[in-house]
Amino acid sequence: MDTEVRIRGVIILIVLVVAGYYAIPTYHAYKPGNNPKLVDKKVNLGLDLQGGMYLDIEVQVDDAVDEVARRAAQELEDAFIDNQVEYIHIESKGSQVEIEFEAGSSLDLEEEPYSRLVVQFDQNIEKDFTRLTVKAEEIKRIRTSSVDQALEVLRNRIDALGVAEPSLQRQGENNILIQLPGLTDREKAIKLIGTQAVLEFYLVNENATKNNYNQLTSVVKYEENWDKITQKVATRIPFVLDKKVVLTGEFIRDARVRFDQNDNQPYVSLSFDSMGADRFGRITEKNKGKRLAIVLDDKVQSAPVIREAILGGEASISGNFTLDEANDLALVLRSGSLPAGIVIREEQTVGASLGEDSIKQSLISLLIGGLSVFFFMMFYYRVSGSFASLALLLNLILIIAILAGFESTLTLPGMAGIVLTLGMAVDANVLIFERIREEMKRNGMPRAAVREGFSKAFLTIVDSNVTTLFAALALLQFGTGPVKGFAVTLSVGILSSMFTSIVVTRFLFDIVYLNRRKLEKISI
Amino acid sequence: MSDALGTGSVVSVLGFAFWEANVVGFGEATCLKSEVGFTLPVLKPTALFISNIYTTYEIMQIIKDDCNFDFLGKRKIAAVISALMILVGMVSIALHRGLNFGIDFRGGTNVQIRFEKQVNLDDLRKVFATREDSGEMSLQTFGVPEDNEVLLILPVDSKLAKDGQLKENLTELLKDKYPQMELRRVATIGPKVGEELKLNAVRAIFIALGLVLVYISFRFQWKFGVGTIVALIHDVCIVVGVFSMLDKEFTLTIVAALLTVVGYSLNDTIVVFDRIRENQGKYRKKGLEEIINLSTNETLSRTILTSGTTLLVVVCLFFLGGEIIHDFSFAMLVGIGVGTYSSIYIASPVLLLLNQKNPATPVKEEA
Numbered sequence: 067m068d069t070e071v072r073i074r075g076v077i078i079l080i081v082l083v084v085a086g087y088y089a090i091p092t093y094h095a096y097k098p099g100n101n102p103k104l105v106d107k108k109v110n111l112g113l114d115l116q117g118g119m120y121l122d123i124e125v126q127v128d129d130a131v132d133e134v135a136r137r138a139a140q141e142l143e144d145a146f147i148d149n150q151v152e153y154i155h156i157e158s159k160g161s162q163v164e165i166e167f168e169a170g171s172s173l174d175l176e177e178e179p180y181s182r183l184v185v186q187f188d189q190n191i192e193k194d195f196t197r198l199t200v201k202a203e204e205i206k207r208i209r210t211s212s213v214d215q216a217l218e219v220l221r222n223r224i225d226a227l228g229v230a231e232p233s234l235q236r237q238g239e240n241n242i243l244i245q246l247p248g249l250t251d252r253e254k255a256i257k258l259i260g261t262q263a264v265l266e267f268y269l270v271n272e273n274a275t276k277n278n279y280n281q282l283t284s285v286v287k288y289e290e291n292w293d294k295i296t297q298k299v300a301t302r303i304p305f306v307l308d309k310k311v312v313l314t315g316e317f318i319r320d321a322r323v324r325f326d327q328n329d330n331q332p333y334v335s336l337s338f339d340s341m342g343a344d345r346f347g348r349i350t351e352k353n354k355g356k357r358l359a360i361v362l363d364d365k366v367q368s369a370p371v372i373r374e375a376i377l378g379g380e381a382s383i384s385g386n387f388t389l390d391e392a393n394d395l396a397l398v399l400r401s402g403s404l405p406a407g408i409v410i411r412e413e414q415t416v417g418a419s420l421g422e423d424s425i426k427q428s429l430i431s432l433l434i435g436g437l438s439v440f441f442f443m444m445f446y447y448r449v450s451g452s453f454a455s456l457a458l459l460l461n462l463i464l465i466i467a468i469l470a471g472f473e474s475t476l477t478l479p480g481m482a483g484i485v486l487t488l489g490m491a492v493d494a495n496v497l498i499f500e501r502i503r504e505e506m507k508r509n510g511m512p513r514a515a516v517r518e519g520f521s522k523a524f525l526t527i528v529d530s531n532v533t534t535l536f537a538a539l540a541l542l543q544f545g546t547g548p549v550k551g552f553a554v555t556l557s558v559g560i561l562s563s564m565f566t567s568i569v570v571t572r573f574l575f576d577i578v579y580l581n582r583r584k585l586e587k588i589s590i
Numbered sequence: 591m592s593d594a595l596g597t598g599s600v601v602s603v604l605g606f607a608f609w610e611a612n613v614v615g616f617g618e619a620t621c622l623k624s625e626v627g628f629t630l631p632v633l634k635p636t637a638l639f640i641s642n643i644y645t646t647y648e649i650m651q652i653i654k655d656d657c658n659f660d661f662l663g664k665r666k667i668a669a670v671i672s673a674l675m676i677l678v679g680m681v682s683i684a685l686h687r688g689l690n691f692g693i694d695f696r697g698g699t700n701v702q703i704r705f706e707k708q709v710n711l712d713d714l715r716k717v718f719a720t721r722e723d724s725g726e727m728s729l730q731t732f733g734v735p736e737d738n739e740v741l742l743i744l745p746v747d748s749k750l751a752k753d754g755q756l757k758e759n760l761t762e763l764l765k766d767k768y769p770q771m772e773l774r775r776v777a778t779i780g781p782k783v784g785e786e787l788k789l790n791a792v793r794a795i796f797i798a799l800g801l802v803l804v805y806i807s808f809r810f811q812w813k814f815g816v817g818t819i820v821a822l823i824h825d826v827c828i829v830v831g832v833f834s835m836l837d838k839e840f841t842l843t844i845v846a847a848l849l850t851v852v853g854y855s856l857n858d859t860i861v862v863f864d865r866i867r868e869n870q871g872k873y874r875k876k877g878l879e880e881i882i883n884l885s886t887n888e889t890l891s892r893t894i895l896t897s898g899t900t901l902l903v904v905v906c907l908f909f910l911g912g913e914i915i916h917d918f919s920f921a922m923l924v925g926i927g928v929g930t931y932s933s934i935y936i937a938s939p940v941l942l943l944l945n946q947k948n949p950a951t952p953v954k955e956e957a
Contacts, residue, residue, distance in 0.1 A: 114914075253757050256753070409780065411780040413776065423912065424912060427910060435903035438906065439902055442899065443899075446895075486904070486922075489899050493896040529805075530856065530857035530861070533806075533857070536801040537798045537849040537854075539801075543794065545790075549842050549843060
């Protein structure tokens with residue numbers, strides 16, 4: 067009996083020391099005046115407590131597949147023109163490319179020189195129609211790689227937001243979870259993340275008008291002028307453009323903000339890589355006098371006249387930018403365009419002031435709730451109750467230690483979970499003490515009563531806690547975000563309370579009453 | 591109409607609570623020990639407990655030892671009242687055409703706005719009406735009046751929230767009349783996500799109930815399991831019904847509260863069932879009804895105290911925890927209260943009923 071008690075005592079002491087070791091850094095980390103980021107193993111504050119933005123976005127991977135088809139159709143068309151192939155039309159429809167040849171002119175595209183262009187496709191020839199469908203494994207590959215690409219692009223863009231510890235995580239097949247703690251400018255974040263930034267250069271067709279143009283060879287895009295005062299689109303200027311894209315943003319090496327020498331207006335200066343510079347040189351050489359439309363995400367940014375051949379591989383985009391707008395544009399161009407559009411599935415943004423208030427409120431409820439239970443136990447069960455209250459204190463430290471040890475994230479519902487656990491932790495003690503009282507009434511032997519009380523109540527306590535754990539585990543599986551935080555603290559709290567309410571309380575009973583030779587009554 | 595329903599239901603919930611109190615014997619009834627009782631003034635205990643802890647050996651008790659209230663005798667009335675409460679809840683849900691689902695399930699945007707001073711909601715609505723693309727939106731006060739906060743709820747396709755222009759749009763709209771406004775929190779849920787969350791929430795509830803059924807049937811016996819599940823379903827229905835009657839928003843955190851109530855309400859039931867099982871072994875000659883009553887009486891103080899201590903902290907959360915978890919604490923309050931009641935008046939009667947129908951297999955003690 068003595069050794070058992072001693073072993074228990076040692077175990078409890080070890081737990082206490084280890085718990086203290088893990089819990090204390092958290093206390094230090096969040097003391098006002100200290101920098102929490104310097105502390106490694108601590109409880110992390112959720113975004114709803116420290117302020118910041120959480121985004122769950124979905125990459126539109128199907129669009130990326132369609133884009134591959136569209137690109138292939140363009141390249142094939144260029145090749146046809148170069149090789150003087152007689153075709154009626156070629157267009158991309160979804161993930162397919164449909165080609166209609168002149169009667170008798172159909173080609174097997176898997177032959178040179180087209181084989182390189184159709185590597186990703188399955189070819190299906192029907193009389194004069196050829197259909198190219200993106201191969202199934204290619205579809206899978208494109209989908210996966212577009213999410214990876216998007217991750218990279220977004221990482222670069224987010225770096226510019228000035229958030230201390232941003233996090234981007236892939237989730238599932240097509241989703242990305244983004245966390246931006248401490249972010250203050252929500253609108254900027256959404257713009258940077260949501261802009262696909264597809265940059266395309268087109269030649270303007272001056273001879274056609276919006277209502278009279280050849281649908282096969284031209285396309286209409288608009289320049290929208292934003293009125294900053296009314297916050298609405300003021301004018302929409304249509305441009306008829308030659309359908310064929312002459313240059314895209316993938317050839318851009320760098321994009322910087324420069325200031326116009328004459329009026330000091332900011333503009334974005336682009337530098338192309340060697341291939342791009344080459345192409346750009348050829349286009350400007352061939353099309354002097356024509357206008358070159360610079361189209362960003364399907365909207366015409368500007369359409370300057372090509373005065374001379376530009377061989378240096380530099381171009382500029384100007385358009386009434388504020389410095390912020392120019393910087394943002396340069397950033398998204400530098401980071402590359404997103405392979406597909408982004409849809410925001412979920413956003414949670416909490417301001418820092420609300421986060422602070424939430425922390426304050428939950429700490430107060432923790433304090434008052436905890437103290438109420440603490441004193442109630444002492445009042446109702448007296449000395450034994452004070453054992454339970456001490457165990458409760460240890461329980462709290464243990465919970466914090468476990469959360470800190472796993473570097474878990476504490477959310478507002480998570481705090482509620484801790485408060486709840488304190489109320490539930492004493493339930494085990496109530497069961498034990500009531501049983502002890504009953505046993506004492508029955509046969510009046512305190513030591514035996516204590517023993518019986520603990521053993522008979524044990525299974526009931528296990529049953530109760532296991533069932534509450536079931537609920538917490540179901541929540542853990544199916545909950546998201548803050549609710550998951552609640553499930554975590556509830557589970558941790560229940561498990562640690564099983565240790566403190568049973569083992570620690572028993573130990574306290576043992577050491578206080580153990581050495582008394584004749585024990586007549588105990589304070590319960 | 592819904593106002594009347596709301597007040598009527600709040601009154602009936604309170605009346606029900608009072609009824610429960612009387613049934614269990616609070617106030618001047620039979621089981622309460624007069625010295626301690628709930629009439630003890632708050633300041634007295636401070637002196638009392640210090641002296642109590644170390645000097646007197648007088649046990650503090652709320653419920654007398656020889657309490658022998660006939661719980662099962664009142665079970666028919668209890669069944670009627672429960673059925674009534676569930677019915678009122680269902681009617682309310684039908685009238686409201688479903689629950690008041692928050693953006694978690696419907697999709698949309700919640701914007702928590704703080705103003706410099708108190709704002710008249712009607713004035714605010716007029717300001718929003720001046721902009722044609724405001725579209726559908728709803729405004730309600732958020733939190734206590736001193737906070738001067740308003741919750742703006744926008745539907746999924748709202749033009750105000752499109753393209754991250756929310757702050758610009760709102761600032762432009764409100765800057766004349768309400769120059770100092772602060773966006774404390776913005777939450778947006780896309781339409782697809784709402785459907786997913788709904789599905790997940792329902793799955794979670796079913797899985798929790800399923801696990802409980804299996805576990806209880808394994809630890810006790812299937813009759814106990816059925817009794818437990820009926821009590822739990824009863825609890826969930828009543829909490830959901832109350833939320834509908836009071837037109838409170840039903841969000842994912844409320845589902846979390848429901849699941850916690852499911853897990854927790856079980857504790858009382860287990861305490862009673864454990865005692866029933868023990869007494870069956872002890873008093874082999876007594877009938878099940880008598881044993882149930884005896885067991886319930888014996889564990890009464892346990893049941894009340896465990897629920898009491900948990901309610902203590904939940905009340906703290908309710909009053910001090912802030913607006914965001916306010917509805918969650920409310921759901922817990924109702925849930926724990928109803929859960930305690932259902933342990934006594936639903937779980938055990940169902941057990942009795944099942945046993946009466948199959949007397950050939952008497953409820954036996956598990957190994």
